[in-house]
Amino acid sequence: MSELKQHDVAFTVNGKAETLSVSPRTSLADALRDTLGLTGTHIGCEHGVCGACTVLLDGKPVRSCLLFAVQAEGAAITTIEGIGDAQSPHPLQRAFNECHGLHCGFCTPGMIVTLSAFLKEHPQPTSADVREAISGNLCMCTGYQNIVRSALRAAELIEGAKP
Amino acid sequence: MKPAPFQYVAAKSVDDAIALLSKYGADAKLIAGGQSLVPMMNFRLARPEWLIDINRIDGLAGITQQNGMLRIGSLTRYSELEASEAVQRGVPLLRQMLPHIAHEAIRNRGTIGGSICHADPAAEMPVAMLALDATFELRGPSGARRVAADDFFLGQMTTGIEADEVLVAIKIPETKNDERHGFSEFARRRGDFALASAAVVLRFNGGMISDHVRIAVGGLSERAERARKAEALLAGKTLTPTLIEEAAHTASGEVQAGQDLHATEAYRRSLIATQVKQALAVAADRTSSTGAKK
Numbered sequence A: 001m002s003e004l005k006q007h008d009v010a011f012t013v014n015g016k017a018e019t020l021s022v023s024p025r026t027s028l029a030d031a032l033r034d035t036l037g038l039t040g041t042h043i044g045c046e047h048g049v050c051g052a053c054t055v056l057l058d059g060k061p062v063r064s065c066l067l068f069a070v071q072a073e074g075a076a077i078t079t080i081e082g083i084g085d086a087q088s089p090h091p092l093q094r095a096f097n098e099c100h101g102l103h104c105g106f107c108t109p110g111m112i113v114t115l116s117a118f119l120k121e122h123p124q125p126t127s128a129d130v131r132e133a134i135s136g137n138l139c140m141c142t143g144y145q146n147i148v149r150s151a152l153r154a155a156e157l158i159e160g161a162k163p
Numbered sequence B: 001m002k003p004a005p006f007q008y009v010a011a012k013s014v015d016d017a018i019a020l021l022s023k024y025g026a027d028a029k030l031i032a033g034g035q036s037l038v039p040m041m042n043f044r045l046a047r048p049e050w051l052i053d054i055n056r057i058d059g060l061a062g063i064t065q066q067n068g069m070l071r072i073g074s075l076t077r078y079s080e081l082e083a084s085e086a087v088q089r090g091v092p093l094l095r096q097m098l099p100h101i102a103h104e105a106i107r108n109r110g111t112i113g114g115s116i117c118h119a120d121p122a123a124e125m126p127v128a129m130l131a132l133d134a135t136f137e138l139r140g141p142s143g144a145r146r147v148a149a150d151d152f153f154l155g156q157m158t159t160g161i162e163a164d165e166v167l168v169a170i171k172i173p174e175t176k177n178d179e180r181h182g183f184s185e186f187a188r189r190r191g192d193f194a195l196a197s198a199a200v201v202l203r204f205n206g207g208m209i210s211d212h213v214r215i216a217v218g219g220l221s222e223r224a225e226r227a228r229k230a231e232a233l234l235a236g237k238t239l240t241p242t243l244i245e246e247a248a249h250t251a252s253g254e255v256q257a258g259q260d261l262h263a264t265e266a267y268r269r270s271l272i273a274t275q276v277k278q279a280l281a282v283a284a285d286r287t288s289s290t291g292a293k294k
């Protein structure tokens, strides 16, 4: 094989413009964690099954372990860090705290990123809708009950905050 | 695991992709949604030296209607198909099948063309393509050609596409007024690949089933296939519960079914009888078969 070429790639992460030089095989997940230091995006399986690495690509949930960073040229990426923080938590983050929606927290970023996009399209979900929405996110700890409760509570919080 | 090192190039057009495929030959792979290829690269089951990205090609995604056909660009993502009015109206069977594929985050990237070219034995898309009598538009160095779905799926991850060809579009006849259809699958968990899936399309003539009957099954063996004996059994008859039972039994007996760590052959045959029966029951129930236009 001839010399491996590095590629420059420009995208925004949580609204901030970033330009990186990446090797083609660097996944978006690794670029976010290792190069940009955004370690909220977790990596579990690296084959699309667990959902821990889910980020928003132009507003839609995708697996950052199955996208090479070089492919994200021009995209707007949102990670868990862009959803909310300790000072101004997203209603989902408040609800996960209130309803014990996490134990070890490994799956939580992927759950919340996935649910943030879901609640925008389904502001008044049933518990069956929520189960369907997180069917692609695995949790080893909670047994899911409190995650579903958290999502429903977040929907209430968002509804209640409306003028 | 991480993939083995490779070189990356984004194709600017279909012709560019074909030229790159010709140049790098067996060392190159196209990447569409990456939802099958990247897992295989991460497992090191695939080690392309060159990855040719087709995501930047203008006009390779999109849905257009022409002369009673839906033309779907190969790069069209599952989520775009799910949201499409034209698909909902024109090919409701496809719409009905889509939520069975993986999960939303996968459907936001995975493409119709990627699934067809990957030809996973348990994938839903090949089953739907067979039932819907789809045609694939391929382009290579020596020009364009069309291949019917019936002649395309040859074996496990093996299709009629040549190494230097690109699948450009999929053409599907729009559902006729006198047509009914159904899809049914069994998977262990929501979003898993199917252990058995069935899609049926029946065209009616008066109250009778015409000779346009297509029953396709997947998840059972190395490839999706049609249950032609069961199709022949239905042609020219009235669709009754007894006939549905008979057709499901015939289909289950005639198709290839294999054994692996997920299921025995006997279990798969029993599952497919149920899936064919359920798909036909959906077709028989006019109200739930959205294909019958008002």
Ligand SMILES: Cc1cc2nc3c(=O)[nH]c(=O)nc-3n(C[C@H](O)[C@H](O)[C@H](O)COP(=O)(O)OP(=O)(O)OC[C@H]3O[C@@H](n4cnc5c(N)ncnc54)[C@H](O)[C@@H]3O)c2cc1C
Pocket: A047, A048, A049, B029, B030, B031, B032, B033, B034, B035, B036, B037, B038, B039, B054, B074, B075, B100, B101, B102, B103, B106, B109, B110, B111, B112, B113, B114, B115, B117, B118, B120, B122, B123, B124, B125, B161, B165, B166, B167, B168, B191, B192, B193, B194
């Ligand atoms: C967790 C998970 C669960 C899944 N569950 C299911 C499921 O239940 N059912 C199901 O059917 N699938 C499932 N999939 C697979 C998914 O549907 C893939 O999206 C699909 O199989 C491949 O489409 P892609 O666009 O991602 O193709 P890619 O992965 O990019 O490519 C697949 C292959 O097709 C070739 N290719 C792609 N486009 C073209 C083209 N235009 N012309 C020529 N060759 C081309 C590539 O070179 C490669 O060999 C799942 C995937 C994951 C990660």
Ligand code: FES
Pocket: A042, A043, A044, A045, A046, A047, A048, A049, A050, A051, A052, A053, A054, A063, A064, A065, A066
């Ligand atoms: S790490 Fe991406 S889905 Fe598991």
Ligand code: FES
Pocket: A101, A102, A103, A104, A105, A106, A107, A108, A138, A139, A140, A141, A142
């Ligand atoms: S809280 Fe531990 S994996 Fe979900």
